Amino acid sequence: MENNDLTAYIDAFFEGNLSEEEKASFVTKRETDPVFDLEVKAHQKLKETVQKQELKHQLMQFEEQFIPDKTSLIDGYLEQSLSDELLAYVENKLREDEGFQEEIEAQKFIIASIKRNALQKRLQHFEEENTSIPEEEKKEAVKEVKFIPFTPKTISLAASVVIIVFISIFFLSNPDQEAEVISSYKVQVEQKNEGLGFAGDEQQDIIIEVIEDGKHSFHYKMNKEKLQIYVEQGRNIGNVSVVYDATSSPAYMILINGKQYYIALSDKVIPLP
Amino acid sequence: MVHQQYQNSVAVLLSDLSINKESAWSYLYTNYQSMIVNLVKKNGGDEEAGKEVFQNVIIDLHHNIERGKVREDSNLKNYLYTLAYNQWRVKIRNSKGKNDTLEHDNSLIDESISFDEEQYELFDDMTAILQQLGEKCQDLINSKYSKIKMSMAEIAEQLGFMNARSATSQLNKCMEKARKEAVKVLQSKEV
Structure with a gap:
């Protein structure tokens, strides 16, 4: 060598x-x-x-x-699809490694979240499919729309409907127009406790209107110039007298058919107390 | 029950390990890898470092079986744990420069198990020397000294040399270079 x-x-x-x-x-x-x-x-x-x-x-x-990668190993363990050898491997690892249990729990949570999100998306998709008009139906609806020219008959019918609606709205919003004044006269307002010197409270005359109204019965509306008394149809009342007392509240007392009613000024139709 | 034959007899396991039987490896991985990875993780290492220590422990076990240093009545769990403990202790000491006490289960340490610290370190040193060689040299050396025996003629054909003589000449050059570095290491350690 x-x-x-x-x-x-x-x-x-x-x-x-x-x-x-x-x-x-x-x-x-x-x-x-x-x-x-x-x-x-x-x-x-x-x-x-x-x-x-x-x-x-x-x-x-x-x-x-x-030994498969850790993710596949945990998946196999959770799905109970591991061989006897790998199952024994995982069980030993669980005994020895505290962190491994946490990793399994984390993976379990991630899988559950993914499944939940997937289910949520499927449900959303299902809802959308069942609540919206399918595109095909939308297209068909568009196809059915046809242009029909207005004829004199349709124009007059439409006009009638508009007029009826307009009148109904007008009268409903102005109930007074439906009422009828059945008497109107002027009375002198009687002053009470004049000597106490309430300046500017003096009132001499006031117009009384008795109105027949199908909607109001024994209601009134009053400002300093006019007192309107609403009565039901077919019922009239005798002359009304008015007393003004500046120390009282309400300040006015009206007398209708011998009965006293204490009232205040009101720009709305309200019941007599 | 899996690996029943090994649970009943360490001798059967040692015998199968000596011929690198995979069922014997699977028994070791199934039952002991987690224990060793956990030891490493508790002492500053990560999972990958733990797995590498486990591989080196099996290599040491194999080496000791070949030399008849493993008794058939050995507690294998303690044997492997002790090897891993010593390997990781040396690794930590060499990287940190101080001899830290490891957190470990003392009941698993078998003081009777000899751990040749110098030989363990030499493995790393020799590995580094071989890795510094060129790829062609590494292929040639690995082919020549593998457990799978091949003639120089087969190696020459496999690696594309003209003939066995040419491969032998190249092997000598590669080994001279590696030996030169290895001699320096051995001298420094006074082996």
Whole structure:
């Protein structure tokens, strides 16, 4: 063996390819030459490392094949689809690793959220489909619309409807117009407690109107010039007298058919008290 | 029950591990990987570091089985835990520069298990030396010293050398370079 191919020489010794004489020479050289011995040790360490790396590579390949990634592993565990070996692996991991339980819970929560959101979207889609008019129906509705020219008959019918509606609205919003004044006269307002000197409260005359009204019965409306008394149809009242008392509230007292009614000014039709 | 044969007999397990039987590896991964990953995670490492320690523990176990250093009545759980504890302790010490006490379960530590710290460190050193070689050298060295034995003629054909002599010459050059660095490491450690 050539000495310059030390690698082959060392390999040949350890592979058993040297003759007995060469083997003995090799052993003697190691014992007497520390540099050679160190070379042999270094050679063997490198060789050992190659074999350890090879084993490590095999283990990594095995691990990759045997244990799925964590997400798939947790999915399999939650779906109860793991092999007996992997189930035992997960159970051991749960015993040893507190964080793994939390990861399982987190993944469970994420899956539940995804399912809930998916269901929500399906429900929204379902609602939209069942509450809106389908596009086809919309298109059909548009197709059915036809332009019909107005004839004199339709114009007069429409005009009649408009007039009726207008009159109804007008009379409903002006009930007084429907009423009829059945008597109107002027009376002097009697002043009470004149001597107390309420300046400006003096009132001399007021117009009395008795109105027959189908809607109001014994109602009144009053300002300083006019007192309107609403009575039901077919009922009349005798003359009305009016007394003003500045110290009283309400300040007016009216007398109708011998009965006193204390009232205040009002621009709305309200019942006699 | 899975792996029944290994639960009943450590000898069967050791025998299967010595021939790299995958069912034996699957037994180790199923029952002990989490324990070791957890030890590493509790002491500053992450899941990946824990998995790597576990691989190195199996390599050590394999190495010790080959040398007849593992007794058949060994408590395998304690054996693996002790190897992992020592490996991670050395790793932490070398990276931090101080000898921290690890948080661990002392009941799982077996003081009778020998841990050759120097040999463990040498593995990292030698790995680094081999990784510094060119790709062609690495392929050649890996092919030559793999457990799967190939002749130099087969290696030459597989790696595209003219002939076995040419491959052998190239292997020698690569190994001389690697050995030179490895000798320096061994001298520094006074091995």
